[in-house]
Amino acid sequence: MGLQFMDIFKEWASQYDETVNGHDEQYKEVFTGYDTMLDEVVEQLDGRVMEFGVGTGNLSARILKQHELIAIEPSDEMREVAIQKLGIEVKTGDFLNYPAEQRVDSIVSSYAFHHLTDVEKRQAIESYVEHLDSPRFVLLDTMFESAEARAQIINWATEHGYADLVEDLNREYYPYTDTIRSILEDNGYAVQMEQKNKFVWLVVATKQTGGTQS
Template structure:
């Protein structure tokens, strides 16, 4: 994960939970149905779960109710909040640099995979397949269907004077849905995708076993 994002995490840590609760007008649409989306993500995980970018631990708390969890977070500030909230070990690392784990059945991430450039996303997927033999992927993140839809969102944010959101949209590596689908399918996955709000898509990918290679949830 690129080091420049560490400063963003430092600033986000103290305000993140307030934002996801809908109290920050600029990011309200980003987090519409946030609690329900995390509940849905938790329903899709299987076996031993590796969560990258646990943030303040909101998804982690749900996963822990039914699954062994390996928690990874690069931000010291967010990691400490998650440790205090969850009462478990949260290890330092990111999508590409992390300790060795012998078994991972599901790789999960919410609002974090976009911190990787597309080439890094592809590297991460290949790396996990090589290490754990096609773990299930469950990703919840901001994505766009096309350059036009991305520009529409930027124009909407500008029209509402959401300057911080505009900065995020222009700086971070939000992928196109077709890009994520292609990366996963090229590595042997069936891919199911559904849009959950104006910004966020849910991606569930399982090892390809023949038949239809993708569909919408």
């Protein structure tokens, strides 16, 4: 899973919490409403939860107040921050390489799924259907409705001089909303999607036992 980004994760580990709290002007729009969005994610979770890409543990801390959590993070530096914050085991792994579990009730990820290519995104969801038997998948991440919408955002960031953000937007695998919907529906999930700020969408996918619906 996006192991080409490991050096970036190492750099982000020490500054991520300051960034999500609005201390980096370039990323303020990306994290507008951050705390509220994380709370909304937790409201959508059921039972035993597996979280991929825990980062520095901000979502994890909220999940632990209500649910049993299996936390997974590929970056040594991010994982160290999360362990100190959460006081729990954070397993080494990623979206495509994770500890075998017979069943979890919910799978969740925030601000991380875009590190997979579209092919890898599909592989990940297919793997969860086969191995985890989870009826709920909740995703909070940057995505775009179209190539035009993505280009407009890149132009906006360029005009504001947000060079680091522009680099991120051009380097990482931010998906289109239709792609995410298609992958989930093809794997038997009913999908609800809601845009939460200029960049971020909340996706709630529920496994259907008698067919799919949108």
